[in-house]
Amino acid sequence: MSVALESVLEIHPQVAVRPETFGALAYHYGNRRLIFLKHPDVVTVVQSLNSHPDVQSTLTACGVAPERWPSFVAALSSLETSEVVRERQIAS
Amino acid sequence: MSAKSLVDEMKRGLDAPICLTWELTYACNLQCVHCLSSSGQRDERELSTDEAKKILDDLRDLQVFYINIGGGEPMVRRDFFELLEYSVANGIGVKFSTNGAFIDEEKARRLAAMDYLDIQISLDGVDAATNDAVRGEGSYDMAIRAMENLKAANFGQFKISVVVTRHNVSQLDQFKALADHYGAQLRITRLRPAGRGADTWHELHPTNAQQREIYNWLLKHGENVLTGDSFFHLNALGESLPGLNMCGAGRVVCLIDPIGDVYACPFVIHDEFKAGNVRDEGGFAKVWKQSDLFVSLREPQSAGACASCGAFDACQGGCMAAKFFTGLPLDGPDPECVGGDADEALSIISRGSEPKPSMDHSKPVTLTRKKLPVSASH
Numbered sequence: 001m002s003v004a005l006e007s008v009l010e011i012h013p014q015v016a017v018r019p020e021t022f023g024a025l026a027y028h029y030g031n032r033r034l035i036f037l038k039h040p041d042v043v044t045v046v047q048s049l050n051s052h053p054d055v056q057s058t059l060t061a062c063g064v065a066p067e068r069w070p071s072f073v074a075a076l077s078s079l080e081t082s083e084v085v086r087e088r089q090i091a092s
Numbered sequence: 093m094s095a096k097s098l099v100d101e102m103k104r105g106l107d108a109p110i111c112l113t114w115e116l117t118y119a120c121n122l123q124c125v126h127c128l129s130s131s132g133q134r135d136e137r138e139l140s141t142d143e144a145k146k147i148l149d150d151l152r153d154l155q156v157f158y159i160n161i162g163g164g165e166p167m168v169r170r171d172f173f174e175l176l177e178y179s180v181a182n183g184i185g186v187k188f189s190t191n192g193a194f195i196d197e198e199k200a201r202r203l204a205a206m207d208y209l210d211i212q213i214s215l216d217g218v219d220a221a222t223n224d225a226v227r228g229e230g231s232y233d234m235a236i237r238a239m240e241n242l243k244a245a246n247f248g249q250f251k252i253s254v255v256v257t258r259h260n261v262s263q264l265d266q267f268k269a270l271a272d273h274y275g276a277q278l279r280i281t282r283l284r285p286a287g288r289g290a291d292t293w294h295e296l297h298p299t300n301a302q303q304r305e306i307y308n309w310l311l312k313h314g315e316n317v318l319t320g321d322s323f324f325h326l327n328a329l330g331e332s333l334p335g336l337n338m339c340g341a342g343r344v345v346c347l348i349d350p351i352g353d354v355y356a357c358p359f360v361i362h363d364e365f366k367a368g369n370v371r372d373e374g375g376f377a378k379v380w381k382q383s384d385l386f387v388s389l390r391e392p393q394s395a396g397a398c399a400s401c402g403a404f405d406a407c408q409g410g411c412m413a414a415k416f417f418t419g420l421p422l423d424g425p426d427p428e429c430v431g432g433d434a435d436e437a438l439s440i441i442s443r444g445s446e447p448k449p450s451m452d453h454s455k456p457v458t459l460t461r462k463k464l465p466v467s468a469s470h
Contacts, residue, residue, distance in 0.1 A: 016183065018108065018155040022101040025110065027157035029185055029208055034110060034157070036098060 003077040005056040005069065009049045010088040017047060026084045035082050042075050049085060099336070105343045105390035108154035108380065111320075113358040114348045116144070116172070117164040118453035121193050124216075124227045126255060126289035126296060128359055129349070131164040132455035137351040141171040143371070147348065148179050150376045158185035158208075162358070164350065164453075167194040173202065180208045189214060189253060191231060192238025200241035204248070212253040212279065213238055218266040222259055226296070239274050251318065253279045256306060257296040264309050268317070279318035280306075282325075285417040285427070286359040287449055293418070294443070303430055304329060325410035325426045328403035339412050342367065342389035346380065354379045356389060359413035363450045396423025403431060419446035 003009065011017070014030040017037070024043040026035040037043045044062050052058040055076060059069055079085045119134035120127075139147070151159065159179065166172055166188050179186050187210035195203070195211075203209060213235050217223030220232035242250050252271045254260065260267075264280070271278040285293035298306060307326040310319065314334045321335035336344075341356035348354055352370040355361055367386050368379035380386060398409045410426020418427040419441040425433040 016155065016157060018157070020101075020107055021104075022098065025106070025157075029157075029183075032158070032185070032210070038098060 003055065003073055003080050005054070005059075005073060007055045007076075008053065008088045009055060009058075009076065009080070009085045011046060011049060012083050012086050015084050017043065019043065026079075028083055031083060033082060035079070035084050037079075037084075039075075042072070045072060045076070046079065046085060050088075099338055102336070102340070102344050103338060103390065103392075105386065108151075108156050109344055109346050110157070111160065111340060111345045112151070112156055112348070113160040113162060113346075114147075115162050115164060115350050115358070116166040116175070117169050117350045118451075119168045120164040120191075121168065122165065122191050122228045122231055123455060124214075124231075124288070125292045126226060126257075126283060126287075127454075128284060128287040128289055129162075129164065129361055130287040130449055130452045130454050133453045134164075134168075135351050135451075135453060139350065139352050139370075141174065143352070144171070144175050145178055147352075147370055147376060148175070148182055148184060150370075151184055152182040154377055154380070156184060158187060161186055161188035163189075165191055165193065167199075176206070176209070180206060186210070187212060187251075190238070191227070192235045195238035195241050197241050197244065200238075200245035200247060203242070204245040211242065211247065211250040213242075213250060213276075214253050214255075215267075215270075216255050216257065217260050218263045218270055222263065225259065226255075226257065239276070243274055249275060249277055251277045251279045253281065255283050256280050256298060257283055258298050258302060259296070261298050261302040261305055264306075264313075268313065277316075277318060279320065281320045282322040282411070282414075284359040284411070284413055286413055287361065288454065290417045290446065290449065297428065300428075300430065300432065303428060307333070307430075310334075322411075325407045325414075325428055326430060328407035328430045332406065337406075338408055339410075341365070341412055342386040346386075348376065354383070356385060357413060359411070360416060361449050361451065362416070362447060364416070364447070365413075366450075394423045396421065398423070398425055398433070401425075401431065401433065417446055417449075 015026050015028050018025045023039050024037040026037055045058055048058050048062055052061055059072055064072055115129055117134055117138055118131045120131040123132055167190055176186055185208035189212040192213045215223060215235045216226045223232040254267055268278050283297050307329045310333050323333055324337045327333060327337055345357050346354055347358040354367045356365040367383035370376045395404050398404045412422055414427050415422050420427055420437055427434050427438055
């Protein structure tokens with residue numbers, strides 16, 4: 001899956017995010033990978049994903065200007081590859 | 093933000109360590125000649141179970157994701173499993189290093205049933221002769237038995253951890269094959285002249301030609317082999333090896349020793365690199381965030397004598413601990429500088445004049461004992 005504005009994402013439940021001055025560190029307890037979130041705005045977006053219906057509404061709610069959306073979609077795509085975020089699983 | 097500036101950020105220190113080693117005890121059933129912590133006998137000031145849990149509470153609050161537990165032999169502590177379970181229950185993953193002596197069939201099954209747990213079995217030779225010369229008689233069989241038990245218990249991917257010496261460089265391919273046989277991951281790390289290793293480093297450390305061999309081997313296999321990013325001094329040979337190319341001491345790395353002293357890294361158990369103690373007011377968090385030592389290590393460091401060397405950006409001057417315990421200045425070349433820039437300085441340092449570790453928990457050697465064991469103070 002590649003991430004788009006209409007993607008419905010969540011933080012991977014096995015990922016912990018720790019704020020740092022440059023952004024944040026994310027640690028995946030499953031694959032034991034440490035990932036660097038290199039911009040505070042990306043951290044805010046990642047941490048807000050679960051509270052909004054899709055990527056676009058998350059970006060809007062976080063005050064990210066539309067001209068920056070493509071780079072955020074790209075950043076989320078790479079975070080999806082490293083399993084920091086994933087397609088939201090609907091609780092049954 | 094580029095990768096380079098990320099390294100710069102890390103040099104300024106993180107809010108909490110990402111590579112925290114905690115040596116649980118100085119007690120050990122073995123007496124390896126290169127032991128970083130000169131372990132052997134338990135220290136009576138060792139942290140109690142409650143104190144250890146308090147540290148884990150602090151680490152949870154700091155959002156430390158995982159810890160590396162070692163010793164001594166950590167499994168000799170009677171509360172070993174209790175602390176393991178407490179840590180994991182608090183969201184702190186554990187990787188522990190062991191010689192495998194206590195991983196019998198039952199313990200292997202118990203370990204296999206736990207989540208967020210990595211095990212590192214130490215092995216310094218693919219045959220008993222090579223391994224036991226460094227780690228002691230019977231230690232090869234001990235490690236193999238532990239691996240067999242972990243495999244039989246379906247633990248999954250454990251790690252085989254090798255300290256690279258002059259005598260096992262030629263076995264790297266065989267180590268890899270052994271790891272593959274057990275479905276394990278190979279980890280190779282650099283021999284440091286710390287602890288008892290300071291006494292044996294000159295005889296054991298790889299030769300200059302062997303360093304190139306290690307470098308070439310890592311270029312070929314590096315993506316699948318762990319190194320603890322410990323070979324970054326070899327980057328001066330050319331293309332950078334995978335991993336973080338910097339000294340993490342006090343910036344992203346630190347050590348908590350069995351009596352709660354906090355050092356800049358696992359290879360510098362010496363008063364000069366002691367930042368404080370977890371028993372002090374404010375606990376670990378205050379030591380990490382505010383100790384004079386750690387704050388100063390996060391300042392820009394001088395390249396010193398290496399400033400004019402074209403390779404400095406690649407090797408960063410190497411390992412602080414290796415310089416310190418071989419008597420070299422900290423702002424000069426690493427003793428294993430691949431350009432040979434430390435050779436002359438090393439050749440004129442009198443053996444025995446180098447800084448000695450502040451503590452020695454080695455067991456008294458009965459036959460060649462030079463002094464009586466010091467009785468612990470009260």
